[in-house]
Structure formats: C-alpha cells, structure tokens
Amino acid sequence: MSRTAVTSLLALSALVLTACSSAGGSTGADAGPPRPGGTLRLGISSSPDCVDPQQAGTNASLNVGRQLVDSLTDQDPxxxxxxxxxxxxxxxxADSTAFTFHLRDGATFSDNTPVDAAAVKTSFDAVKALGPKATLGSGYLAVYKGTTVVDPKTVKIEFSVPSAQFLQASSTMSLGILAPAAYRKTPDERCQGVGLIGSGPFVFESLKQNQEIVLAKRKGYGWGSSLFKHQGEAYLDKIAYKIVPEPGVRTGSLASAQLDAITDVQPVDEPQFTGNGFTEPTRPNPGIVFNLQANVTRGVLTDEKVRQAVLKGINRPEVTSTVLTPNYKAATSILGSATPFHADLSPLLAYDPAGATSLLESSGWVPGPDGIRTKNGQRLTAKVVFSLVFNQNKSVLELVQQQLRKIGFDLQIEQRTTAESVQITQSGNYEYLWYNTTRADPDILRNLFSTKANNRSKLTADNPVDAPLxxxxxxxDPAKRKPAAEEAQRAIIEHGYSAPVFELTQVLAHGPNAHGVGFEASSRLQLFDAWVSGS
Known part of the structure; x- marks a missing residue:
C-alpha cells in the first residue's frame, strides 16, 4: 500500500484524541514570536543510563536521544x-514483510557525510547486531531479515513475517539513524556520547555523570520533520539537562528560576505550577496502561470468574481522584487513549462490586470469617509484584487492595527493585504483574500477550487473542488493522487477562521564560521548537 493511501485512511479514522494540554502560565502569544539563542535549563528526575538512542530504554535517556537523531518517518501525536x-x-x-523508503535530498550527519541508503542500511544492521543492548529497537527488529540498497536514495527493509508495526517503529528515536562512522566506537562508548554522530537538530557536547548533559545546536540543520512547527535550525543554542532526582529540589529549583523547565512533576506538586506564570504541559502515555496482568496458570487466577470479578471490583475514578490528579485518566482499555486504534471499553471497566460479588458466588467463593472469601479451604488471594518506576505505584496499589477487600479478594502487594521485577517477569514466577509499557502502536499487545511472543498471561494456543493480534x-491498512486491534483489546478485558487501572501521564512544568517544550507521539520530549525568552 502506498503512503498516500495510508495517510488518507488514517486521516479518516479518528484514531487518537488530541492529548496535549497546558494549564495556566505565560503563552507564546504573551512572549511574542519565537527567537533563536539561549540555553534551556531542563531538570530531569534521573541520570540517563545511555545517551545513544539506539540503546536507550529509560525516559530520561530517550528524552536526550530524541534530539540527536532523525528518523525515517515521524508520527503525528x-x-x-x-x-x-x-x-x-x-x-x-501486501503482507507487510517489506517496506521501501525514498530518502530526501540534502540531509547530512554532523560529520558532514550524507544520509543515504548505505548509511540507513548500516544503521539498521547495527541496531540488529546490538541484540538486547538495543532495549527497544531489538523488539522492533525481532524478525528483521535485512536492508537492501536499491539506489543511493532508496532502501528496502525486509522481515521474515508480517510486521505492520515497523512503520510506526521507523518514527521512533530507537531506530533513529546514526552515521556509519559512529559504529567505529563501541556500544559502551556511544552510550557515553563518544562518537555519537547523528543527523539531528542537536549534537552531543558533554556529560557529567549524575550531574549534567549538554547538547548544542547543529549548525546548518535544514531537514526537520514535516510535523515541526518551523524549518531550518533549532531555536535553542544549547540544552542543559540537569539531573535532579529529588522531586522537592526539582520543583524548588524551577520555582526559584534556577531551572527553566522540569520533567516528572509529582501529583502533590502540580498545584504550585498551575498559573502564577508557570505552565504545565501534559500528555498521557500511549501503549499499555498501568494494569494488573494475570498469570492464568497460577492459583486463584486460573478461575476466569475471579479475574472478571477483580475487573469489576476496582474503582478507577477513585484511584485517579484520590491518589493522583485530574491530569491522570482512569483506564478505558488495556491501551491508553493516546494509542492508535484504542477502543473505549469503559462499560466493561465500570465499578460494579455487586456484579463482582455475583461472579464470585456463582463460582463457589463464600465469605470467610475475616471477610476474605474461600473455596474448599483455599483463600481468595493473589500476589502482585511491582516496583517504584512511578512514585505513586505503592499508593495506587494500596487503594486497589482496599477496594478489592470489599468484594472479599485479598491482593497481596510485593514491592521489588526494578531489576528484581524484570527477573521475576522473565521467570514467569508471578500471579499478577503491575506495569505499564509505552508505545504509540497497538502491536505492543502482541509483544506482551501473544503466545508467539512474551505471553505474560501464559495463555494456551487456543486463546482468543492470538488471531486478532x-x-x-x-x-x-487502518481499515483492516483497527477492527483487529479492537477485537484483541476486548478479548483481553472480557477474559480478565488484565485489569487496567489508569493511564500514566507525563507532567512537565516550565516558567515564563521557556516556550515550545513539546511531546512527540510516544510522549517523549521534542525540543526542536523550544525556545527561551529573557527574564
């Protein structure tokens, strides 16, 4: 299918709600037209583990790497x-196993070599060769066969099985293009910025571990995405990412004008940046929402009626209004509302404790002396493994635990480190997993639910989700892809393979001198159009 046909169908599909907002503060109109120059001092919550976007996996790393590389395509948020x-x-x-891209003229890497078909091939081959070091890219290229240079401006990228997801993947920084010369350095060197040569609007300048990363404007840049608000060079001379892990220090530094903008504003801190010259840009993450994913082979979760009762026993609006803020949305599907082909399944996720009670009683679960139901001597209990990748995770789960106790279900909460959680996930030794995963494409469901991929719910081959996935x-073709993605979402919810709870939201804050700090489709930062004004 041609890009033109895909574009026209997407435009007709109303795939995603507009998902960016800001509250209060100085507007671009107040500050006048954008002006070049200056440094954006941006406070971030953790030190990027790797600034090479082809290897990066954390938000902090991706928020840096996005500015250094261009991608074959871009995705409209x-x-x-x-x-x-x-x-x-x-x-x-026809079967989405081959994609042919025709490159624009004039784009160059920061070493002044051309962005041509040979460079694209070298870059994709190198991402594949990274294996698990390519934290996100390895999944996008799991069935990559290779890239053929058709001519200097044309590449053909092929896969061993259908991979419609690759078109969206081609827009990500994880598959951003690096110059052939970059691969003369080791992956570890590139992680530290050494020899990291991209074609993006900024270039790497310096890294002080756990302190600061500085990027500088790429002089002569003139091949920006068609989604950028202006063409030519970026406005900013430099971006200084200041690593400030403590939320209170980060917010204090913004309030005192030591920083121009910050990421990861905590719910408790949001009110102080609503108005008073401050602005809070927000965007929900696309992909899989924070959810309880069930291992259907373990304990009481082998009973589908139990899994369905858990769905009905969670009061999602209470979670967002009590523990979080209005910036966070109650889940309406396993996919977030900013994900293409998201299906609004709100009726299936309505709070219905009476319905939950009916399901449990029909399956033989009766109230025990402490209020927790039992069946043939077995308590209605399951353990959820989680880590503090989001600061409010424990508080959210404690509230969900209280809600589920009301229907006689004992949710036991087990906090682990991020590394331990990854190990437990890989081992399959869990009942419920609590997590979210960001991706602006519904294929993330196939990656985590299909029996042909990670199959976190441990489904059998006769399950109802493999076929639509x-x-x-x-x-x-969106006209064919959309109903299949919606069918998969519905099956996941109806069978209780997952109990979605809320959508993670990126909440930024910036003072009156910072403007144009925006999000790309994966809710990571896009700073090409950002600029600063005088005090």
Missing part, C-alpha cells in the same frame, strides 16, 4: 498518522 522526515515517501508490500500485525 494527535492522529497517529505516519508523516515524512528523512524519507519523503514509502510503500509496503496476528491480523493487526499483517497489514498497514
């Missing part, structure tokens, strides 16, 4: 539409 960037146009074959993976 409002519609999910794939738009031109380094590639002017593209086509895919395979169907959405086999075509880039």
């Amino acid at each position: 409002s519609t999910g539409e794939i738009r031109p960037w380094l590639a002017e146009k593209w086509e895919s074959n 395979d169907a959405q993976s086999s075509t880039v």
Whole structure:
C-alpha cells in the first residue's frame, strides 16, 4: 500500500484524541514570536543510563536521544498518522514483510557525510547486531531479515513475517539513524556520547555523570520533520539537562528560576505550577496502561470468574481522584487513549462490586470469617509484584487492595527493585504483574500477550487473542488493522487477562521564560521548537 493511501485512511479514522494540554502560565502569544539563542535549563528526575538512542530504554535517556537523531518517518501525536522526515515517501508490500523508503535530498550527519541508503542500511544492521543492548529497537527488529540498497536514495527493509508495526517503529528515536562512522566506537562508548554522530537538530557536547548533559545546536540543520512547527535550525543554542532526582529540589529549583523547565512533576506538586506564570504541559502515555496482568496458570487466577470479578471490583475514578490528579485518566482499555486504534471499553471497566460479588458466588467463593472469601479451604488471594518506576505505584496499589477487600479478594502487594521485577517477569514466577509499557502502536499487545511472543498471561494456543493480534500485525491498512486491534483489546478485558487501572501521564512544568517544550507521539520530549525568552 502506498503512503498516500495510508495517510488518507488514517486521516479518516479518528484514531487518537488530541492529548496535549497546558494549564495556566505565560503563552507564546504573551512572549511574542519565537527567537533563536539561549540555553534551556531542563531538570530531569534521573541520570540517563545511555545517551545513544539506539540503546536507550529509560525516559530520561530517550528524552536526550530524541534530539540527536532523525528518523525515517515521524508520527503525528494527535492522529497517529505516519508523516515524512528523512524519507519523503514509502510503500509496503501486501503482507507487510517489506517496506521501501525514498530518502530526501540534502540531509547530512554532523560529520558532514550524507544520509543515504548505505548509511540507513548500516544503521539498521547495527541496531540488529546490538541484540538486547538495543532495549527497544531489538523488539522492533525481532524478525528483521535485512536492508537492501536499491539506489543511493532508496532502501528496502525486509522481515521474515508480517510486521505492520515497523512503520510506526521507523518514527521512533530507537531506530533513529546514526552515521556509519559512529559504529567505529563501541556500544559502551556511544552510550557515553563518544562518537555519537547523528543527523539531528542537536549534537552531543558533554556529560557529567549524575550531574549534567549538554547538547548544542547543529549548525546548518535544514531537514526537520514535516510535523515541526518551523524549518531550518533549532531555536535553542544549547540544552542543559540537569539531573535532579529529588522531586522537592526539582520543583524548588524551577520555582526559584534556577531551572527553566522540569520533567516528572509529582501529583502533590502540580498545584504550585498551575498559573502564577508557570505552565504545565501534559500528555498521557500511549501503549499499555498501568494494569494488573494475570498469570492464568497460577492459583486463584486460573478461575476466569475471579479475574472478571477483580475487573469489576476496582474503582478507577477513585484511584485517579484520590491518589493522583485530574491530569491522570482512569483506564478505558488495556491501551491508553493516546494509542492508535484504542477502543473505549469503559462499560466493561465500570465499578460494579455487586456484579463482582455475583461472579464470585456463582463460582463457589463464600465469605470467610475475616471477610476474605474461600473455596474448599483455599483463600481468595493473589500476589502482585511491582516496583517504584512511578512514585505513586505503592499508593495506587494500596487503594486497589482496599477496594478489592470489599468484594472479599485479598491482593497481596510485593514491592521489588526494578531489576528484581524484570527477573521475576522473565521467570514467569508471578500471579499478577503491575506495569505499564509505552508505545504509540497497538502491536505492543502482541509483544506482551501473544503466545508467539512474551505471553505474560501464559495463555494456551487456543486463546482468543492470538488471531486478532496476528491480523493487526499483517497489514498497514487502518481499515483492516483497527477492527483487529479492537477485537484483541476486548478479548483481553472480557477474559480478565488484565485489569487496567489508569493511564500514566507525563507532567512537565516550565516558567515564563521557556516556550515550545513539546511531546512527540510516544510522549517523549521534542525540543526542536523550544525556545527561551529573557527574564
């Protein structure tokens, strides 16, 4: 299918609600037109573990890496539409196993070598060769066969099985293009910025571990994404990422004008940056929402009625209004509302303790002396493993625990380190997993639920989700992909494979001198259009 056909269908599909907002503060109109120059002092919550976008996995790292590389395509945050960037146009074959990209003229890397077909091939081959070091890219290229240089401006990228998800993946910084010379350095060196040569609007300047990362404007840049608000060079001379882990120190530094903007504003701190010259840009993360994913082979979770009762026993609006803030949305599906082909399944996720009680009683679970139900001597209990990748995770789960006690279900909360949680996930030794995963494409469901992929719910081959997940993976045609993605979401909820709770939201704050700090489709920072004004 041609890119033109895909674009027109996407435009008709109303895939994603517009999901960016800001509250209070100085507007661009107040500050006048954008002006070049200056340094954006941006406070971030953790030290990036790697600034090479092809290896990065954390938000902190990706928020740096996005500014250093261009991608073949870009994705419109409002519609999910794939738009031109380094590639002017593209086509895919009928079963989405081959994608041909036609590159624009004039783009160069920061070593002044051209962004041509040979460079694209070298870059994709190198990402594949990184294996698990390519934290996100390895998944996008799991069935990558190779790249063929058709001519200096044309590349053909092929996969061994249908991979419709690759079109969206081509818009990510994880598959951003690096210069061939970059691969003369080791992956570890590139992680530290050594030899990290991209074609992006900024170049790496310096890194002081756990203190600061500085990027500088790429002089002569003139091949920005078609989604950028202006063309030519970036406005900012420099971006200084200041690592400030403590939320109170971060917010205090913004309030006292030691920083121009900060990421990861905590719910308790949001009110102080609403108005008073401050602005709070927000955007919900696309992909899988924070949820309890069930291992259907373990304990009481083998009983589908138990899993369905848990769905009905969670009061999602109470979670967002009590523990979080209005910036966070109650889940309406396993996919967040900013994800292309999100299906609004709110009726299936309505708080219904009476319905939960009916399901449990029909399955033989009766109240015990402490209020927790039992069946043939077995308590109605399951353990959830979680880590503090989001500061409010424990508070959210404690509230969910209280809610589920009301229907006689004992949710036991087990906090682990992030590394321990990863190990437990890989081992399969869990009942419930608590997590979210960001990706602006519904194929993330196939990655985590399909029996042909990670299969976190440990489903059997006769499950109802594999077929629609395979169907959405086999075509880039939205008219065919959308119903398949919706069918998969519905099956996941109806069978209780997951109990979605809330959508993670990125909450930024900036003072009156920072403008144009924006999000790309994966809710990571896009700073090409950012600028600073005088005090």
